Amino acid sequence: MMQRQHKGRRVLRLALLACCLPFLTYGPPPAHGLEKYGRPLPSMDEPNHETREEEETLFGGYLLTGAFVKNPTFAARPDNTGLVGMRHMLHLETDLYKQYLTFYTDQNFFSDRTNGWITLSEWDATFAFTGVIDRFNWRLQYEHDAPLDRRGLKQAYADALVTARFQATQDFTWWRRTFPNQNLTAYAGAGWLFHNSQYFARPNNTGRALFRYVAHADLDLYKNKVVLYADTNLFTDREANNTLNPTELDWIVGIALRWKDTELAFYREEDRPLDQAGLVQKYYAVQLRFAFDVSKGAMERVGLRR
């Protein structure tokens, strides 16, 4: 347990809190408040326990919609036909046991800009468990990619991934002094695709992926409202002579602007082979995300939970 006393700012904090006292001290002491996903919750006292539980988050998620504003080569189906026009995604997640065990799913849909932009051409479904142990994150994921508007190639894999995290404000004291409103968060790790059904090792759909190496960095420019980010994902080929040698590099750079539960992002992705010449898939996209959470009480009110 880490207890941080910001002594240098205590006087200011006390003055500010004094202004809030009428609000903070409302009700019989001792009083407790709880806020999850930005929503205030009622007292944690036992007499009100049922009320508190009713307002706890059952699951959270976000809706994403994006337009590939420039896309010369990023395919709209697993068999590399078409070109993506629009992308829509639903993300749902729930904590099963604190931060140690979380379940999430992504339902990801693409449309083909060569077929009118609206009709969906691909559905990628992901189901995963994830958790945190100190600086380490683990993930167990299954993904299934299939065409929607015609019969064709389907891909699936299951992988295990472990990453280690770095946070500048926590790991460098000089960072917090120099950049009080900025932060740099990064993680890197490796994964193993222990099940692979036609999940390829290069953008031109050759080879079969075996390992993945990932690295990600978020440069928080201002209080998590303006964030520059970069992400890389490398695959190796289980059919290659050296199965540890990367055969594909996927990279993304972007900037995200966040306001409350909404995010507007502009980013570029490029997927290229590393061990031979071949198809490079790339695009520029703009996307919106809207986050939400559903409380236990809300589910009861619509009759879906007792």
Added chain:
Amino acid sequence: MLRYYKEAPLLEESMVGSRSSRPTVHHGCWATVLLRNERVDQVGYRFVPNSVDASNDCEAIFANCP
């Protein structure tokens, strides 16, 4: 004693890749306010989990204070 908890926004905790998302750490901040004689005596922050700096979320708990 007053205790407040603020969870980091979900958009901070889930990164979007080309085909799916990738999770980052769910985190938040507990703020404990100790009152003595109806005045604030101490304020303590605790990050959850403690391996993540959640000071942004701690500050956000008191964002509505003038």
